Amino acid sequence: MSPKTLYDKIFDAHVVSEDADGTCLLYIDRHLVHEVTSPQAFEGLRMANRTVRAPDKTIAVPDHNVPTTLGRDNPDQMPEDSRIQVAALDTNAKEFGIHYYPVSDVRQGIVHIVGPEQGWTLPGMTVVCGDSHTATHGAFGALAHGIGTSEVEHVLATQTLIQKKSKNMKVEITGKLNPGVTAKDITMAVIGETGTGGGTGYVIEYCGEAIRELSMEGRMTVCNMAIEGGARAGLIAPDEKTFEYVKGRPHAPKGAQFEAALDWWKTLYTDEGAQFDKVVTLKGEEIEPVVTWGTSPEDVLPISSVVPAPESFKGGKVEAAKRAIEYMGLTAGQKLTDIEIDTVFIGSCTNGRIEDLRAAAKVVEGKKIKVGRAMVVPGSGLVRAQAEEEGLDKIFIDAGFEWRMAGCSMCLAMNPDQLSENERCASTSNRNFEGRQGYKGRTHLVSPGMAAAAALTGRLTDVRELMTETAV
Amino acid sequence: MEKFQKLTGIAAPMPLVNIDTDMIIPKIFLKTIKRSGLGVNLFDEMRYDRQGNEIPGFVLNQPQYRDAEILIAGDNFGCGSSREHAPWALKDFGIKSIISTSFADIFYSNCFKNGILPIVLPQEAVDVLMKDAEKGSNARMIVDLENQTVSTSEGETFSFELDSFKKHCLLEGLDDIGLSLEKAPAIDTYETKMAQERPWV
Numbered sequence: 177m178s179p180k181t182l183y184d185k186i187f188d189a190h191v192v193s194e195d196a197d198g199t200c201l202l203y204i205d206r207h208l209v210h211e212v213t214s215p216q217a218f219e220g221l222r223m224a225n226r227t228v229r230a231p232d233k234t235i236a237v238p239d240h241n242v243p244t245t246l247g248r249d250n251p252d253q254m255p256e257d258s259r260i261q262v263a264a265l266d267t268n269a270k271e272f273g274i275h276y277y278p279v280s281d282v283r284q285g286i287v288h289i290v291g292p293e294q295g296w297t298l299p300g301m302t303v304v305c306g307d308s309h310t311a312t313h314g315a316f317g318a319l320a321h322g323i324g325t326s327e328v329e330h331v332l333a334t335q336t337l338i339q340k341k342s343k344n345m346k347v348e349i350t351g352k353l354n355p356g357v358t359a360k361d362i363t364m365a366v367i368g369e370t371g372t373g374g375g376t377g378y379v380i381e382y383c384g385e386a387i388r389e390l391s392m393e394g395r396m397t398v399c400n401m402a403i404e405g406g407a408r409a410g411l412i413a414p415d416e417k418t419f420e421y422v423k424g425r426p427h428a429p430k431g432a433q434f435e436a437a438l439d440w441w442k443t444l445y446t447d448e449g450a451q452f453d454k455v456v457t458l459k460g461e462e463i464e465p466v467v468t469w470g471t472s473p474e475d476v477l478p479i480s481s482v483v484p485a486p487e488s489f490k491g492g493k494v495e496a497a498k499r500a501i502e503y504m505g506l507t508a509g510q511k512l513t514d515i516e517i518d519t520v521f522i523g524s525c526t527n528g529r530i531e532d533l534r535a536a537a538k539v540v541e542g543k544k545i546k547v548g549r550a551m552v553v554p555g556s557g558l559v560r561a562q563a564e565e566e567g568l569d570k571i572f573i574d575a576g577f578e579w580r581m582a583g584c585s586m587c588l589a590m591n592p593d594q595l596s597e598n599e600r601c602a603s604t605s606n607r608n609f610e611g612r613q614g615y616k617g618r619t620h621l622v623s624p625g626m627a628a629a630a631a632l633t634g635r636l637t638d639v640r641e642l643m644t645e646t647a648v
Numbered sequence: 649m650e651k652f653q654k655l656t657g658i659a660a661p662m663p664l665v666n667i668d669t670d671m672i673i674p675k676i677f678l679k680t681i682k683r684s685g686l687g688v689n690l691f692d693e694m695r696y697d698r699q700g701n702e703i704p705g706f707v708l709n710q711p712q713y714r715d716a717e718i719l720i721a722g723d724n725f726g727c728g729s730s731r732e733h734a735p736w737a738l739k740d741f742g743i744k745s746i747i748s749t750s751f752a753d754i755f756y757s758n759c760f761k762n763g764i765l766p767i768v769l770p771q772e773a774v775d776v777l778m779k780d781a782e783k784g785s786n787a788r789m790i791v792d793l794e795n796q797t798v799s800t801s802e803g804e805t806f807s808f809e810l811d812s813f814k815k816h817c818l819l820e821g822l823d824d825i826g827l828s829l830e831k832a833p834a835i836d837t838y839e840t841k842m843a844q845e846r847p848w849v
Contacts, residue, residue, distance in 0.1 A: 192838045193831055199813045201831055203838055205849050213731060215681035226825070229835075233849075241679065257679035264681055301849065308730040308754060322730035322754050325683075326761035326824070334828045336835060340811070342753075372666055373724035373750050406727065408753045429848035437848045472666050491771075492665035492722045499664070588729075590675045609670040609728060611693050 179447035181344045182413050183379045186319040186444070190302050192336055202339045205301040206318075207331050208287045209236040209274070211265040212590070213306030217329035218268040227272070229335040234274040235296055238262045239286045240590050242279050244553050244580035249280050258591065272332075285556020285582040288312040288525040292396065293558055295425025299414035299441040304331055309525045309606065310409075311402040315395035316422070317414035317444045319379070322403065343453040345378035345407065346446075349386035351460035356640040358465075358535065359394035360527060360604070360623035362386065363401040365463045368476030370456060375407030378454060381446060382412050386460035392421040393531035400526045401606050404473035413445040467512055467636055468608045468621040470500035475608070479626070479638045483510045503610055504618050505598060512636050515620070519601040520550035520631040521613070522624055523580075524587035527604035528555025530562050532624040536604075537568040539628035539642055545576035546634035551593070552577050553585040577631070589613045602630035649763050651821040655744055655791040657717030659781040660707050665722035669755060672726070672734040686733055687740030708741075712784035718791060720774065720781045721748040725766075726755025735762045745791045747798060749774050760814050761824065765793060773798075773806040780804075793819060 180188070192201040207230075214236070221227065228234055241258040242248065251259050262279065269276035277284045283294065288309055291297040303313045303320035306328040313320035323337065331337060347366055367374075380402050387398065395412050402410025419438060422428045429437045464478035475497075477484070485508040486497035501508060506515065522528075522536050533552065552572050554560035560582055563569055569579045586593040587605035595601055595617025604627050608619040620636060629637040677689045695706050702709045708716065719725075719738075725748040726734060735758045738746070745765040759766045769777070780787050780800040787801035793815065799805040817824065842849060 193834045195813065197812050199811075201828060201834065203835070203842070212678050216683050216732075219681070224825070255679075261679055261681060298848070300846075306730060306732075308728065310730075324730055324732035324735075324754060324758035324761060326732060326758065330825050330828065333825050334832075334835060335839075336828060336831075338813075338824060338828065372727050373752075376724070376750055376753055403754075406724070406752060433848045437846070440846065472668075474666075492663060495663070496665045496722075588675050590678060607668075607670070607728060609668045611674055612670050615674075615693065615698070 179450040181446045181450045181452065182317060182381055182411055182444060183319065183342070183344055184450070186300055186302065187341055189300065198340050200339050201336045202302060204304055204331050204335055204337055205233060206291070206296050206303040207234045208291055208303065208305035208310065209234060209328070210240055210287050210305070210307060211238040211261045212240040213325050214268065214328055215261060215264045216325050217332055218272065220329045221332055226333045228274060228332045231273040233335065234332070235291065236265055236269045236274055237277040237284055237287050237290050238265050238279055240584045240588065242583045243591050244583045244585045244593060246581065248581060282557040282561060285559065286525045286528060286584055288400070289528060289555035289559065292316065293425070293556055295422060295428035298422060298428060298437070299418055300444050304337065308403045309400050312396050312400040312525055314399035314402065314409050314411040315392060316418055317411060317441070319409055319411065321408040342379045342408065343377050344451070345375060345380045345454040345456070346452040347380050347382050348384040348455070348457045349382070349460050350384045350457060351386060352389065353386050353460045353463060356465055356625065356643055357463050358623040358625065359390050359397035361463055361466050363398045364466045364468070364473070364476045364621065365458060366456065367401065367405045367473050368466065369458065370405050372404060372472055372474045373406045375402065375405040378407050380405070380407045380410040382410055387412060388415070391531055392417055393529040396529065397526055401473070404606055414441050465623060465626055465639055467626065469504065469506065469512060470497065471503055471608055471610050472496070472500065473606070473608060473621065475500060477512065479512055479636065481512055483508050483512065485509065513638065515636045516600065517602045517630045517635055518548050518599045519595065520545070520547050520627050521553070521586045521601055521603040521605065522551070522627050523553030523555065523585055524605040525555065526606040527624050528553060528559065530559050532604065533559070533563050533568050536624040536628040537571045539625050539639060540575040540577070540632060541571050543575055543632050545631040547631050550577045550631045551580055551586070553580040554582050556582045586613050602627045602636060649821040649823060652763055652765055652793050652818040654794065655717060656788050657744070658713060658715055658785050659718035659720050659777065659789045660713040660716035661778050661781040662707060662719055662721045663778055666724045666727055667721055668728035669726060669731050669734040670728055673731065673737040678731060678733050683736050684740060686737035687742070690737040690741045715742065717742055717744045718789055719743055719746045720777045721746060723749045725751050727752040730754045732758045732761070735759050735764050739764055747774060747777055760818060763818065763821065765791065765818060767791070767798060767808045769798070769806055769808055776800060776804060
């Protein structure tokens with residue numbers, strides 16, 4: 177048998193049928209559902225008198241719209257239209273009999289944090305959700321990607337997707353990371369290298385020593401932003417860390433079933449000699465803490481750089497860079513560390529896990545923020561509870577941060593957590609698009625440590641400068 | 649779904665690269681539980697000021713492009729979120745085809761579910777079409793799905809590649825779910841097999 181990539185192995189294990197032109201019906205093991213991209217799909221089922229084929233494999237949680245303030249069970253806290261959407265998910269989950277974590281449940285949170293936390297996401301699975309950051313689950317060696325609402329309806333009705341195989345891309349991060357450099361810096365540095373369209377048509381497998389050294393949380397951060405590089409899915413081969421993370425989770429297999437699963441999971445790696453259509457290699461030692469200066473995730477530079485001149489780009493990017501610099505209120509040649517920050521947001525499916533909160537807390541401990549507002553939004557109720565057990569909430573509150581309830585919050589700013597016009601934010605989220613965090617809001621994407629550093633100094637800051645004071 | 653007919657229409661030029669789904673339909677309009685009615689908010693933040701007045705410079709506000717049915721766009725159109733509200737808004741406005749050098753994967757696939765034809769052409773061809781679109785409403789382009797060609801108002805013609813299954817579904821206006829449900833026996837067989845092989849799933 178010819179050598180296969182990890183992606184090929186998972187894809188092939190899920191083919192229900194294949195047409196002569198290579199169009200496949202791919203079986204879906206887990207379907208995650210949230211309130212914003214599902215109401216039309218459930219409505220479609222009703223109109224056509226169809227049911228959910230595999231409710232036991234379908235898991236719903238409201239996250240995009242929900243307020244993150246205390247006392248949010250009170251419906252008056254939500255605008256009418258948001259309330260209608262969450263109520264629709266309540267009703268749909270009940271009516272179609274799917275697993276559900278309502279806002280009042282401590283396990284509620286961002287769908288991509290809840291899935292792994294509850295053991296729904298397992299190695300070798302196919303996982304989809306009507307959300308592009310489904311790529312997160314690839315950290316487990318699961319083939320996971322975002323789908324549109326029509327496809328949500330298709331998966332609800334058939335538990336399959338119509339798919340053709342993507343191309344294989346290998347992103348290797350060799351060597352070790354320097355102190356202060358994180359998974360977020362890796363994934364942003366890769367996008368800086370490939371551009372936001374570089375991964376289009378590909379599934380990325382991340383590998384190399386620096387990736388292997390990452391925790392599961394870090395691996396999720398890396399895979400989360402595969403989509404920002406244009407790849408629908410990012411994958412990391414499962415290993416002992418993966419199995420250890422999965423073991424004992426509520427919906428992970430137990431006992432003999434776990435052992436049987438483990439036998440299969442251990443076969444999930446790219447075979448020696450398997451062919452990749454594209455290979456990108458970065459040296460871990462050369463990656464610095466990075467920030468975005470513009471309005472596309474590819475506008476990435478090391479924190480030690482300056483705002484680039486639009487003329488330094490080629491083609492359509494010259495105009496786009498001009499527009500971005502104007503939108504961001506910057507000038508070419510300006511040092512990135514001179515950019516003053518109004519607001520700091522720590523959270524999202526990219527960086528809302530316990531390890532992210534620990535990293536930020538380590539930087540802020542015993543200090544006070546200089547920015548106008550700073551908020552920490554844990555990725556799930558359980559992350560929040562864990563952080564409170566470790567006393568992280570006190571560290572943040574004492575420093576001047578708001579300590580919020582779980583949800584997507586200011587990552588996409590559908591709920592009331594929004595930037596005002598020209599407000600500048602250092603954010604641990606994943607998109608710096610125009611208007612993303614609020615109309616005319618300005619976003620700089622950074623790691624949790626860098627966000628914490630910006631909160632303390634009131635400007636974009638190299639977190640390593642603050643780390644010299646404490647043990648790294 | 650409606651069948652995709654041969655299209656003769658006005659094309660609007662949008663040369664900006666990386667037009668993302670947040671630009672196409674800002675998140676405040678995602679709170680709907682319907683698919684329809686989003687056309688008025690297409691490109692909302694580029695199209696209107698905060699008071700809701702049209703921004704005259706924006707291409708779709710210009711008289712010659714108000715009835716555009718085709719967009720000629722810069723690289724990587726539709727990047728970002730998986731929100732199908734983006735193609736819903738485009739369709740509701742009246743856009744039936746988008747031409748670019750590249751599209752984001754999820755957006756590309758969402759278009760076909762809504763009867764919109766995204767066409768990928770090389771930079772040189774897109775440059776020619778962009779120039780033609782800049783001529784305004786007198787310059788009507790022809791998108792011929794059957795023959796997989798796009799023609800400028802001057803008759804210059806470019807061929808494009810397209811997946812045969814996607815083409816078939818668009819031409820016939822087929823419903824994916826109906827097609828896949830015809831394969832229910834194969835899904836049953838797969839599930840039975842997996843209950844043995846990977847019972848933990």
